[in-house]
Every structure is written in C-alpha cells, then in structure tokens.
Amino acid sequence: MSSILPILLLGLGGMLVGGVISLSRQGATKFSIGLVAVLAVLALAGGVLWLIPGDS
Incomplete structure (x- = not known):
C-alpha cells in the first residue's frame, strides 16, 4: 500500500497541472488558477518526498 500512494499523488498532481492549463x-480567474496550481505543487511535492528514503 505504501508504494501506491506516491504514484497516486503524482497522478493527481499531473491531472491538476492539466487543470491549470485548461483553466x-x-x-x-487568477484565484482559481492559483488555487489549483498550489494544490498541484503540493501533490507533486508530496509524491516526490514520499519516494525519498527515510531513517525508518
């Protein structure tokens, strides 16, 4: 299950980037574009950071 979550986050980030382009x-409005862009960056960053090996 833990290996599926970063893939889902990266996929969500990709769809949100497509949403930003479409919007x-x-x-x-710039607010809606900015809001979706921030969510896309958070999803992509979460997916990448999840893949970085930790101490545990």
Whole structure:
C-alpha cells in the first residue's frame, strides 16, 4: 500500500497541472488558477518526498 500512494499523488498532481492549463486557456480567474496550481505543487511535492528514503 505504501508504494501506491506516491504514484497516486503524482497522478493527481499531473491531472491538476492539466487543470491549470485548461483553466488558463478558458480565461478563469487568477484565484482559481492559483488555487489549483498550489494544490498541484503540493501533490507533486508530496509524491516526490514520499519516494525519498527515510531513517525508518
């Protein structure tokens, strides 16, 4: 289960990046684009950081 979570987070981040591109092409407000962009960065960062080996 622990190896599935980073893949899901990276997939979610990719979909959110696509959402940012789509929102910007549709002329959405800067707030909505920024909010989705922040969520995309958090999901991608979480997926990458989950893959870094820890001390445990």
